[in-house]
Amino acid sequence: MADTLMTLANNPMTGGLVRALGLPTPPPLARAKEGWVAQPFVDRVVLLGAAPGGFATEAARGVLAGAGARVLDALPGEEDRRVDVALFDATGLATPADARALYDFFHPLVPRLARNARVLVLVGIPEEAKGPAAAAVARGAEGFVRSLGKEVGRRGATANLVYVARGAEDRLAGPVRFFCGVQATYVSGQAARVTSTVRPLASAPMVAALKGKVALVTGAARGIGAATAERLAQEGAQVVLLDVPALQDALDATAKRVGGEALALDITAPDAPARLVAELQGRHGGVDVVVHNAGITRDRTLAKMTPEAWDQVLSVNLAAIIAADEALLASGALRDEGRLVYLSSISGVSGNFGQANYAATKAALIGYVAALAPTVASRGICANAVAPGFIETAMVAKMPLMTREVGRRLNSLSQGGQPRDVAELVTFFASPGAYGVTGNTVRVCGQGLIGA
Template sequence: MSDLLMKLNRNPATSAITKALGLPNPVELARERGAYLAHPFEGKTALLARSVDGYAADALFRSLVDAGVTPIEQAPPEGGPPLDIVAMDATGCASPAHLRALYDAFHPIVRRIARNGRVLLTACDPAMAETPAAAAVARGVEGFVRSLAKEVGAKGITVNLAYVDRDALDRLDVPLRFFCGMQATYVTGQVCHVKARVVAAASTPFKNALAGKVALVTGAARGIGMATAERLAQEGATVVALDMPSAADDLHQACGRIAAIPLMMDISAADSPERLAKFFVERFGGLDIVVHNAGITRDRTLANMQDHFWDMVINVNLAAVIAIDEAFLANGVLRNEGRIVCLSSVSGVAGNFGQTNYAASKAALIGYVAAQAPLLAPRGICINAVAPGFIETAMTDDMPFVTREVGRRLNSVKQGGRPRDVAELIAFLSTPAVAGISGDTIRVCGQGLMGA
């Protein structure tokens, strides 16, 4: 559905009215339509800032060069080109005085960051800091990132943070490409952890990143699931798109468009995990990517909720995920260097009125990926969660007008996201080169006010 406020702002006959009323004027967010490029930053202007005694600047420099841009280390003079990318190594910030480096780096240039610009900071993981003071300061960088993202979000600028360990600097390439690329247009104010605990993949191509991989996407007939199936297919994956038999018409139509394989099944049925495992072994010899997208809501306040509504949501959103993973992992169906992505929600981060069942299931997935990550690391398997916010789908189209309009504005970029925005984050977390990130939950919500 089109955004009425954006239409009014762009119409000369009504733009003066929206301005007089003080309504937001959201920018058109920049998005990619195609697959990953070998050199996505060609033609862009990138600035690299360093903190004293930081350890990630050289890795950031190399990654930017590999992506097609040689960064400058001093801002161009006034009147020069706007900055498309700003990367800062803040890993040297270990005392309160060191936080001044953030002010010194960004105060002179924050107004010169281009619309739809990208900002990425790196910092030491507080858990790895040498002293309590250093841990506090590292966490202070996170507060800076989240606040700066709110200040510049109206221009479509994203600001994110990667906590990176010293022994994981060689794993910064793909996180930098994602968070500094157009694929991150609805991911801002977020944090990831780049570590070396997961065995690195043998091959980590940037182009056709998923060639030769077999992927399962559940709940794939429409919305985020369908966008994810399409995005994985763009990167060369063979995609099996699963949904309920009742969605067969939509599923076959969508799969025909992207050459995916339709599979009708109720994932909450007791025999579904074993049936799925058998299917992938017999058809493909195994699989490489599992995207747990299928989910349901049965919203009621707790006092008014019927017990079967509680059970249905927990069974589909959580129990089925765990059971399917157990079948795939116990039988070696999910191959080494595999990827698992679970769809959580901002409701699982912050809770939501009338969603005790849904929020419980989605919060549980956040705990699940964090607990599974170290167990799967020796096999090179990464598991992460994605938490969407207000995404424009058929469900939001059915909302009352005022509720929908308010929901669109409750984030830093003042507009709803698209299924493709969630699919971009899922695709990123599914690539072989993202061996540094596992156990994380990343929100794709435009830095929604709830939970961000």
Template sequence: APASVPRVSALRGRVALVTGAARGIGAATAERLAQEGARVVLLDVPALQEALGATAARVGGEALALDVTAPDAPARLVEELKGRHGGVDVVVHNAGITRDRTLAKMTPEAWDQVLAVNLAAIVAADDALLASGALRDEGRLVYLSSISGVAGNFGQTNYAATKAALIGYVAALAPRLAPRGICANAVAPGFIETAMVAKMPLMTREVGRRLNSLSQGGLPRDVAELITFLGSPGAYGLTGNTVRACGQGLI
């Protein structure tokens, strides 16, 4: 927004968790949530501890080095969020990985890894946050689906399956949480310029950019803006949805 437009601190006093926040969409989201006044816990793998610490310091949040697939991750999250912060209001399940292979080369390991990070770890974390009461009433859950989960994508049978799963997950979860005022929504970005897509072949990246009606890749902050809205009190009327954020209206 132009600098002259005053910002409303919609998230003052709220606690937010962003997984996969060392870089990319997660880092941009943590930054926007902090700008809205949230106390932000930025989580990422111990291997990225340095980058995570730098991002957390820049954003003014707290770093939590934790692999979401670790067996004790759900308990650690409860301990951190309920124990240290008294609860959590906004959870952004952003951590995700690709293990792209053509169908002929797809391996069981590539399936297992992608299912573990992109789906199983999310469900386990949610179960723990709900069962422990760490997630407060009026809470906001936001999930990173993908255009790949809506339309599929070459070499991504495993990834597309997990991203489609989240669309069904929020739809089924939302009515269960509505009595507590909790909203659960997913966002489905198209091609966003991050480290995740930088390792794709050049041709794949070009196709990704051109599928966007703006003929360019999206930016992490574009998605962060939408996630921040879905994480705010004002999004109380939206739940169970998957919002496409990709400029790919025709898919």
């Protein structure tokens, strides 16, 4: 739905009044309308820096160049030339004195960042550091990036961090292209890990990345689920859209729009896992991507919550997911090199008033992916979670005006996200190029000020 404050703040006739009143001025965000392209950084000003002793610089340079960038090693001489993408290799940081490299690189850069710029910092994994001091400095880079994200958000820019394990530099292509790309428009202040945990792939296409793959999306009739189905289809996936029989009409309409297949099924039914396996194996020979998006809320303060409300939320949001996964994995319906993606929530990170049941399930999914990921890595399967923040869905449209306005502004970008913003991260996690990323939870919240 329309964001009136954004419209007024970016209108030459009314923008001055908005600023005079001290109201937030949400910046317009760049968003892609189509699928991934081979060279997304053509005609972009891309700056690459590094602390001494880093081990990921040349890998990052290769990824950027392969994506069409003419990589600069210093700020452009023209003062009015803005930087669109800035990547800094901080994997060489080992002492508190080394951390000065972050200041030296970013201090002159920040005023030169373009609108909708992307900042990405690569740093070594703290647990692999040579001693507590080096581990502390590596972890400190995350605090630096989170703070930087809050400073540059007013321009629609984002700042993120990727922890890189030694030996996993060859898995950076997917993460760098995502976090430095337009698709990360509502992902900021986040940290992901790239490791060699999952067995390597023969190839990881970056265009039509899911061509020939079968993807299942639950809760797909509308909202984030529908946006995810559409986005996966754009990358070439054959999408099976699942939702409850009560939403059959909406499900059929969405499936027709994205060129997918509708499957009406109550995932909490005792026979649902077996029926799901039979459907996927019988019609498609198996499945490559499973997106667990289905979820419900039954909000009440704990003192007023009925046992039925607790049980319903736990059943749909957690128990049904685990049961489906067990069936898919035991039967082999989920193929090797598959992808499991789970919709958690910012409520699972920070909690939320009146959502003890919902927050419990969403926090449980964060723990679930962390525990599940190493058990399926030998098959080349990755498991990750996405935690949306304030997203402009039909549910948000029904909120009281002031509640909606406050929710929109409590993030570094001063606006709500779109379902497509969530779908973009889901699609990255679903892609072959994410084979270095597993067991992660990444928020799509515009760097929400609560829980971020």
